[in-house]
Amino acid sequence: MTLHQELQGITCPLVTPFDPDSGDVDDDAFATLLGHLLEGGIDAVFPCGTTGEFASLSREEHARVVELAVEHVSGRVPVLAGAAATSVHDAVAHTETAAETGADAAVITPPYFHAANAPEGNQRFVERVADRSPLPLLLYNIPVCTGGRLEPETLAAVAAHDNVIGLKDSSGDLEYFLSVMRRTPDDFLTLQGYDALLLPALRMGADGGVNALSNAAPERYAELYDTADGDRGETVQDAIVPLFESCANDGFAPATKAALEYRDVIPSDAVRPPLVEVGEDGRESIASGVDGLLESSR
Template sequence: MKVDWKGVYPAVSTQFRSDQTIDLDATQTVIDNQINDGVNGIICLGTVGENCALYPEEKRQVLKAAHEVVSGRVPLIAGTAESITSAAVNYMQDANKIGIDGCMVMPPMVYRTSDTETVDYYRALANATPDMPIMIYNNPVSYGVDVNLEIMSQLAEFENIVAVKESTTDTRRITELYNRFDDRFTVFSGVDDIALESLMLGATGWISGLTNAFPAESVAIYKLASQGRYAEALEIYRWFLPLLRLDTIPTLVQCIKLAEQVCGRGSEQVREPRQNLKGEARSQVITMVEQAIATRPDLSKYNL
């Protein structure tokens, strides 16, 4: 599949049983429901998918299950988060064999690479998987490495590095990317609570966490923004914003999975060392989601 890099791509959750084993059937159901609700693509094994909490063989199992259920309906992108260059190469080559349509690649995990090391890391992956479209995942806030404009200028020579998930939280970076590279890279917003602002500045897509709980509303925001109907998009966005902020805190995975559960779309179970939310933190998220359900906008009035 040639990836159509636009629209809403949820970073879907990986479903676990209470004994910490992966529930592949439930994970497929989560993905299938997202596609049926109109999302434009699927990000499997991103942060919300708990990539770094899975063994290597488990990652391949999840990718195979995702590929089976997606069945070519939308682009399927594999989150790539490894601490060793050779491990990332092996993972991406395996993803290619499975039939994954592209990889969203973070800088090396744990060790904070220098600019030179970051360029060399992406160069090695691009050279090793020339047929795999690559999206750079730039999230210096959480992971300490900024894939800055100078790095992107060096990565521009690789034809298969085609997109960037921009998660600096600084919306100015989107304009800077377009000013520097025109349309060389497709730009996605990667921060839920600046999604509409990012779309207004030219981002062509949104990689989202809270879409796991509210896909229809997320897709509506994107469609309205893409049509220039910003005032209408803002109506939904203002309703959504309190929940979108859950995507920006350290317990974002637990919050999003709990929101899924309250909405009847998945289980809150996470894999240790993460722990399910407890006490006041859990109650607050449940209250927020229930309030959102009770006040959710009537999407039919937008004639989408």
């Protein structure tokens, strides 16, 4: 099976559990999380993404988290290593480290803080990273964090690069997503990152999803993917929306960790500054959302 085929499903952008006392990455909790996801039917994992608080990790921690994912997954599903950076040099360095640990692909965003002043800037950035990366690249459109989007024309251009395999889109703009699908080749992966749009995207031909809340309920996300064409898919999607709305209010890393703690998958919902843990009202809403999603099972 090719990587393109393996990534047609649900990829989980992993949270990074922290020890609430030391603040260090909790290796044991991370291993438990991976077991929970594999048992739940996840098709691939994505350490060091937005939900994984990659920007709050040291370079050493970043490499270690990817290494732990590769180690515990042990070839059962692909590992897509986060490699977002503001310079070509640093993005390539992340891909090189990920390749050394055995990751299957790397994920990059457009540069943030100094956002591109023209679409050509993002095209140059992607192509220069792709030219030097030892791993295939999945692009990640998240304009709320990068200050601008990867334009459909840019994606159509870089899709011709042998080392660029597809896009995760977390813009929440379905029209944009469909425009990318129309402008790129069939073998360019289109993965929906906005949980509330997962079902409509799949029904319009998306290859899969990369969804934060699949951490908390991998079994429901796997089921939604498998039943997207029928009424059952609609039932699961409807049950996802209330939990997704709670997470949108409280931030995806804090809210997803709160959901995982509620399910007793990880022992703590600790996050790193500038993030803060979800407050009591938010926890109640998340608990209710988790219960509703789990109760949506047959």
